[in-house]
Amino acid sequence: xxxxxxxxEFEVVRNDARCIRCRVCERQCSNQVHQYDKDLDLMxxxxxxxxxxxxxxxxCPTRALKVVKSDCLLRENANWSNDNINEVYKxxxxxxxxxxxxxxxxxxPVYWDKILINASQVTNPSIDPLREPMETKVFxxxxxxxxxxxxxxxxxxxxxxxxELSMPVMFSAMSYGSISYNAHESLARAATALGxxxxxxxxxxxxxxxxxxxxxxxxxxxxxxxxFKDYLEAxxxxxxxxxxxxxxxxxxxxxxxxxxxxxxxTRMIPEGSDAISPAPHHDIYSIEDLRQLVFSxxxxxxxxxxxxxxxxxxxNIAAIASGIARSGADIIxxxxxxxxxxxxxxxxxDNVGIPIxxxxxxxxxxxxxxxxxxxxxxxxxxxxxxxxxxxxxxALGADACYIATAALLALGCHxxxxxxxxxxxxxxxxxxxxxxxxLNPDIGSERxxxxxxxxxxxxxxxxxxxxxxxxxxxxxNRLMLRGVGLNExxxxxxxxxxxGE
Amino acid sequence: xxxxxGQIRIPSGCAISAVISRDGRRMTGExxxxxxxxxxxxxxxxxxxxxxxxxxxxxxxxYALHIFYNDDLCRTECESYLRTNFVIVQAEIIPVxxxxxxxxxxxxxxxxxxPLPSMxxxxxxxxxxxxxxxxxxxxxxxxxxxxxxxxxxxGVFKAVGFPEDVGVYYKLxxxxxxxxxAHGRYPTNTPGWWGGAHPxxxxxxxxxxxxxxxxxxxxxRFIEMFGYKCTLQTDTEVIAYITDFLLxxxxxxxxxxxxxxxxPFWSTIERRPPEERxxxxxxxxxxxxxxxxxxxxxxxGFEGGLMALNDRLKLRSMVVAEKDDKVLIASEEAAIRAxxxxxxxxxxxxxxxxxxxxxxxxxY
Numbered sequence: 001x002x003x004x005x006x007x008x009e010f011e012v013v014r015n016d017a018r019c020i021r022c023r024v025c026e027r028q029c030s031n032q033v034h035q036y037d038k039d040l041d042l043m044x045x046x047x048x049x050x051x052x053x054x055x056x057x058x059x060c061p062t063r064a065l066k067v068v069k070s071d072c073l074l075r076e077n078a079n080w081s082n083d084n085i086n087e088v089y090k091x092x093x094x095x096x097x098x099x100x101x102x103x104x105x106x107x108x109p110v111y112w113d114k115i116l117i118n119a120s121q122v123t124n125p126s127i128d129p130l131r132e133p134m135e136t137k138v139f140x141x142x143x144x145x146x147x148x149x150x151x152x153x154x155x156x157x158x159x160x161x162x163x164e165l166s167m168p169v170m171f172s173a174m175s176y177g178s179i180s181y182n183a184h185e186s187l188a189r190a191a192t193a194l195g196x197x198x199x200x201x202x203x204x205x206x207x208x209x210x211x212x213x214x215x216x217x218x219x220x221x222x223x224x225x226x227x228f229k230d231y232l233e234a235x236x237x238x239x240x241x242x243x244x245x246x247x248x249x250x251x252x253x254x255x256x257x258x259x260x261x262x263x264x265x266t267r268m269i270p271e272g273s274d275a276i277s278p279a280p281h282h283d284i285y286s287i288e289d290l291r292q293l294v295f296s297x298x299x300x301x302x303x304x305x306x307x308x309x310x311x312x313x314x315x316n317i318a319a320i321a322s323g324i325a326r327s328g329a330d331i332i333x334x335x336x337x338x339x340x341x342x343x344x345x346x347x348x349x350d351n352v353g354i355p356i357x358x359x360x361x362x363x364x365x366x367x368x369x370x371x372x373x374x375x376x377x378x379x380x381x382x383x384x385x386x387x388x389x390x391x392x393x394x395a396l397g398a399d400a401c402y403i404a405t406a407a408l409l410a411l412g413c414h415x416x417x418x419x420x421x422x423x424x425x426x427x428x429x430x431x432x433x434x435x436x437x438x439l440n441p442d443i444g445s446e447r448x449x450x451x452x453x454x455x456x457x458x459x460x461x462x463x464x465x466x467x468x469x470x471x472x473x474x475x476x477n478r479l480m481l482r483g484v485g486l487n488e489x490x491x492x493x494x495x496x497x498x499x500g501e
Numbered sequence: 502x503x504x505x506x507g508q509i510r511i512p513s514g515c516a517i518s519a520v521i522s523r524d525g526r527r528m529t530g531e532x533x534x535x536x537x538x539x540x541x542x543x544x545x546x547x548x549x550x551x552x553x554x555x556x557x558x559x560x561x562x563x564y565a566l567h568i569f570y571n572d573d574l575c576r577t578e579c580e581s582y583l584r585t586n587f588v589i590v591q592a593e594i595i596p597v598x599x600x601x602x603x604x605x606x607x608x609x610x611x612x613x614x615x616p617l618p619s620m621x622x623x624x625x626x627x628x629x630x631x632x633x634x635x636x637x638x639x640x641x642x643x644x645x646x647x648x649x650x651x652x653x654x655x656g657v658f659k660a661v662g663f664p665e666d667v668g669v670y671y672k673l674x675x676x677x678x679x680x681x682x683a684h685g686r687y688p689t690n691t692p693g694w695w696g697g698a699h700p701x702x703x704x705x706x707x708x709x710x711x712x713x714x715x716x717x718x719x720x721x722r723f724i725e726m727f728g729y730k731c732t733l734q735t736d737t738e739v740i741a742y743i744t745d746f747l748l749x750x751x752x753x754x755x756x757x758x759x760x761x762x763x764x765p766f767w768s769t770i771e772r773r774p775p776e777e778r779x780x781x782x783x784x785x786x787x788x789x790x791x792x793x794x795x796x797x798x799x800x801x802g803f804e805g806g807l808m809a810l811n812d813r814l815k816l817r818s819m820v821v822a823e824k825d826d827k828v829l830i831a832s833e834e835a836a837i838r839a840x841x842x843x844x845x846x847x848x849x850x851x852x853x854x855x856x857x858x859x860x861x862x863x864x865y
Contacts, residue, residue, distance in 0.1 A: 123512035123689060124713035124795050125816060132814060133766045143787045145727070147751045155757065157783035371726045374790070397722075466715055467796075469814065470764075472789035473716030479510070480718065 005089040008047040011070045012056075018064035019043055025056035025065060030423040030435055053416040055425035087346070098346035101419035101429070103246060103338040103383050103405060106350050110338075111357035111490070112389045116499055118480040119465040127469050129460035135470040136167040136456055140237075140377040140399055141306040141330045160330060161306045163217075163237045166195030167456050168394060168471055171448075172335075172381050172402035173219050173241065173310070175203030177254050177263045177275065178342035178419070179408075180436040183428045186411055186444030188212035193445065194452050197236055199402075202226075202252070202277060204266040210234050217308065220297065222251055223277035225267040229300065237331070238297050239308035240290075242281070245339030245382035248312030248353045252277040253343070258422060258431050291327040298328070306330035308379070313337060313359035314352075318366035325367060325376040332376055333402060334359050339382025340405040342429055343420035356382050357396065361494045364397025364476060373397075373476075387458035396494065397476040410451040411444045505693035510734040514687035515699070515711035516543035516664070517819075518831035519800045520840055521680040521807050525864025526826065527555060530673025532840045533681040537664040539835035540685060548686030548698035549667035550659025552707035552802050553678030555865055557654045563590060563613035564632050564704075567650035567657060568639075569695055570608040575645030582643060586635055587614035595658075595671070602666040607695060611656070629704055629749065634728070636703060641730045647696045652705035655804070659684075659698035667698075679865050682802045684709040700802070701737040703745045707802040710737040711832055712817050715795030723790035736797070743791050744801055753784075755801075755808050759855035760784050762793045763813045800830055806859040815852030822847040828858045 012033060021043060025034040031049040034056060036042075050067060057065050074082050087098055120126040127134070141162035148156045171187050178201060185208075191198040192215045199217040204226015209216070218235030220227050232238055243249065254275040264271040284290050294307050309324045310333035311317070317334065324332050336356025341349065360380045367373040380393050381402030390401050409415065412426040419429035427439030459471075468474050482499040483491050491498055518536040522528060533551060537544075557565055566583070570576040583589060591613040597606075616631045624631060636648045650657035655678075658671040664685035684699035692698070700707040714720070714736045721731045721739050727750070729742040740762075747758045757780075764770075764785040770778055785792070796816030801808040809830045811819050822829045822837045822844035829837045829844055837844050850856050 120715065120795075123514070124715060127814070133768065135767055137767055139786045139789070143789070145787075147753060147787065149752065155753075155780055155783065157779050159783060159786060162786065368722060368726050373723070373726060374787075468715045468794045470792055470794055472792050473719050473794035475719055475790060476722045477716060477719035478722070 002093070004048070005093070006086050007070060007072045008050065009070055010047060010050045010052045010067050012045040012047050012050055013066045013068055014043060014045065015064045018062040020062055020064075022061060024059050024061065028055050028059050028425060030425050030430075030432070051416045051418040051421075052414075053418070053425050054414045099343055099420050100346040100349050100417060101343055102340040102415055102417045104350050105417070108338075108355065111355055111486075111494065112385070112392055114484050114486050115357075115392050115494070115496065116482050116484060117388065117391060117395070117462055117466070118482070120467040124467045126467050127464040129457075129464045132464075132469060134460040134464060136459060138165050138168045138400055138471060139163065140165065140379065142376060143374045145374045161304055163197065163306050163331070164195075165197065165400060167452065167459065168398075168400035169390060169452060169455065170196050170217070170379065170400060170402055171198035171407050172339075172404035173199040173201040173217075173239065174342070174404055175201030175254075176206055176266055177203040177258055177431070179428055180430055180439060181206065181262065182436050182439040182441050182444065183408075183411060184209060185441040186439065186448060187407065188216065189441060189445035190448035190452070191215040193449050196452070199239060200235070202241060203254075203263070204268065205231050205234055206262060206266050221277055222279070222281045223275060225269065225275055225277070228268070232297065232300050235305065237306045237308055238301060239310055239333065240293060240297070241310045242284070242290075243310070243312035243314075243335070244341060245312045245335030245337050245353055245356070246341035247344040247348045248314050248337075249279060250345070250348060251279040260431065263431065287323040287327060290324065294328040308333050310335060313354045313356055313382070315354060317354070317359045318362040321363040322366050322370055322372070325370075325372050329376060331379060331399075332363070333379040333381065334363060335402070336380070336382035340408075341419075356380050358490075358493050360393060360398055361396050365495055387455035388462065390455065391459055391462045391474070392481060394471060394474050395477050395480045397478070399475060406451070407448060410447045411439060503691070503693060506697035506735070507733045509690070510717075511688045511690045511692060511697065512713040513548070513689065513735075514543065514713075515709075516540035516685040516832045516836070517683065517709045517711050517798060517800055518829075518836045518840075519680070519682040519709070519802070519807055519809070520827055520829050521858050521860065522826050523828065523858065523860055524826040525555070525679045525860045527677035527679055528681065530668055530676055530678070530681060533683045534665050534668035534673060536831060536836040536840045537668070537683055537685050539839050540831070540833055541663065541665070543687060543832060544663055544685030545687045546663045547688045547692060548659070548661055548684075549664025550657060550684050550698045550700050550709075551664075551668060551671070551673060552650075552655065552657045552682045552700040552702060552709070553673070553676050554655045554680040554802060554804065555678045556656055556676045557613070560591065560613040561654035563615055564651055564653055565656050566612045566614060566648055567595065568610050568612070569647045569649060570610065571645035572608065575643070576608060576610065579639060579643050579646035582639065583612060583614065586620050587612070587616055589614045597670050598672055600666065600670055603660055603662045603670045605661065633704060633745070637728070637730050640732050649696060650702050652702065652707070653804070655705060655707070655802070657700050657702045657707055659700065660695050661692060661698060679860055680802060680807055682707060682709045682800050682807070697733050697735055699737050701733075701735065701741045703741050704749065705804045706741060706744050706748065708737050708741045708744060708799055710740055710797055710799045712736065712797035712812065713795060714740075714793050714797055716793050719790050720793060740793065740797075740799060743793075747788075747791070748803070755857050756855060757784060759808070759810050759853070761788050761791050763810055763853040763855075764792050765813065765853060798832065805865045806857065808858075809850065809856040811850060811852045811854070813853035818849070820847055820849050821856050830856065
């Protein structure tokens with residue numbers, strides 16, 4: 001074995017005076033960082049394996065453990081950061097493409113944090129959500145813009161299919177395979193209890209979860225895994241996944257080692273075979289092809305379900321979205337470059353795509369300029385971190401938000417960004433039965449429900465402060481937003497004024 | 502330099518009042534002017550105005566275009582635009598009584614006109630659409646010219662000043678209408694010119710409004726998809742365009758329009774009988790962005806009638822009363838008493854409940 005050029009990123013610090021040698025850390029760590037030395041009666045750690053997921057820290061009964069960032073750094077260099085250098089070492093050693101998980105961690109601007117929300121003072125009253133009704137219900141889908149009356153002058157009340165949500169948030173696509181059975185069950189149960197939707201991702205729908213169909217968005221992606229008639233009919237909406245914010249322009253790869261048992265059956269591919277989703281849909285090489293897939297799915301579901309088209313936020317997103325709106329889609333989902341993933345090539349995750357804030361603002365504006373905003377709903381994700389991000393997104397023009405990272409955090413994820421190893425100690429991004437069982441769906445779904453209820457309260461408080469008592473009066477209400485520290489161009493794209501203006 | 506209204510958004514508080522004769526009997530403007538006196542403190546001298554219906558019987562088939570001009574140069578430019586698009590049967594200065602309380606006047610003209618048939622052919626529009634388009638065109642592109650009234654057999658009169666002075670200034674005692682609406686304005690800033698005063702009007706619709714709506718930009722950005730341009734940044738302007746869009750272009754009834762802009766809460770809709778529930782759900786879904794939130798009381802004037810409407814929480818005062826064939830509506834009962842001291846059936850309509858008054862068929 002050659003020299004290991006890379007010093008471990010983290011240091012496991014153990015307070016030996018507190019350690020009672022219970023060996024919980026050893027049993028809990030799927031990365032095998034901890035080991036008990038019987039002869040010395042000592043717990044020892046191999047930090048090179050540590051991913052800083054904090055499982056051992058959280059479970060240590062005497063709080064004897066902490067994991068800290070190592071201070072053994074290379075010589076400082078503003079151009080060649082530690083990460084740059086270590087990645088060169090890794091690639092020189094392996095000859096491979098670097099893999100990463102979860103969203104882009106680089107210090108790009110987060111526009112949500114440079115936008116501030118308005119409140120009423122004197123000229124109109126704020127509304128107290130504890131005393132007055134405050135509505136967060138939304139309907140996603142094509143609305144059209146022409147009201148018709150029948151020959152007796154009676155209003156014709158037929159609308160295209162709508163997705164009804166009790167609040168403008170949905171759990172975004174994560175496939176069974178990329179996350180565990182228990183994680184899926186938690187999401188499905190929470191979505192049902194909350195009156196929102198979760199999304200199957202492209203891994204098909206496990207037979208146990210058909211009962212949650214009315215709160216499920218079923219995805220059709222380029223690999224078409226698990227897609228068949230019952231699957232399409234089970235969901236409340238069908239989503240065509242064109243792209244994902246974390247890896248625009250490329251497909252997916254679930255290694256054959258994970259295609260076992262239920263997963264193989266749900267994906268409808270043989271056990272042990274790699275599940276490779278091609279980069280493009282091989283029946284969509286242009287916008288007119290998309291229209292055909294949209295209508296094939298509508299035919300298959302008898303025009304009873306809205307069709308979502310999900311795309312990654314890329315440079316020309318406004319024109320792309322306008323094309324999608326004209327291709328018959330009912331809902332457009334846009335995923336920003338900070339969106340998470342179970343595995344993506346690092347270079348793509350960190351360098352491809354654009355921020356969702358800017359993509360949303362320019363898409364909403366373009367659809368209005370074209371007069372077709374009411375023909376389609378807009379859902380944005382990647383990354384929505386809090387209720388205030390939701391409020392800002394709605395005010396910029398979104399109908400609803402997709403959240404995934406926040407949902408996983410609620411389930412216990414510590415954002416260690418190593419989902420691609422399949423060794424998730426929190427039972428989320430893994431298929432190992434002994435790890436999966438660590439996530440209890442009773443507790444998981446309850447924590448998701450708590451999180452969403454908390455956000456709903458906060459959204460109502462923020463709306464009430466603005467004197468708005470219904471979420472639809474917030475949608476696209478950009479006068480309620482101001483930028484801080486943004487330049488003229490950024491403000492122009494966001495369509496908001498600077499604070500103080 | 503201080504910005505004019507339209508370049509900035511100016512919130513306002515207000516007084517509104519209205520009177521209508523269900524028998525279509527004509528009333529001079531004196532009573533409606535009287536109604537604003539007890540509500541003097543609801544205005545601050547920075548805007549007042551009136552709309553009268555049935556005031557131009559002689560020219561009732563012509564669009565009455567009331568226009569403010571900054572100067573004669575603007576007038577020449579605008580008149581040349583009008584001549585290319587309209588047959589003008591009468592053009593005149595709107596007569597006023599000069600008084601110390603009203604200053605800084607623009608040139609105020611009115612034209613009775615019909616679109617040129619050749620132009621309707623060229624643009625493939627009906628008369629109303631053509632006139633609405635011409636109003637947008639003048640108000641957005643001809644600087645210094647502003648059409649503030651464009652209906653038939655009706656007219657808006659407005660200025661910067663206290664409303665009771667504005668009524669006298671425009672000699673409303675010399676006009677007779679079957680329906681009057683009035684407005685006193687309390688803007689937070691100096692509007693700088695007269696366009697932002699109420700009523701706000703397009704074609705036969707006129708709006709007086711009290712309140713500052715919190716849904717303004719959501720409503721504005723939605724309605725601008727349909728060819729309207731909000732040049733004044735006022736709530737009233739956007740409400741007028743929404744009204745025109747829903748009533749005239751989408752042909753909704755007044756009740757349906759009220760159920761769209763002041764939609765009942767979902768919890769209320771769920772309790773309604775199935776057919777009504779379906780209708781309300783439909784209206785709230787298809788035009789969800791036309792829901793108006795925040796405080797408002799509005800009076801919509803139209804040919805042959807009035808509709809008064811409060812926001813669904815009733816965050817602004819508004820009372821209704823009757824006297825013989827007349828229905829009276831105002832922000833305060835005192836205003837109604839000023840018009841008819843022994844008006845009866847005084848009541849405050851619930852939030853979101855439209856009060857619709859129509860003149861008997863054939864009486865207007």
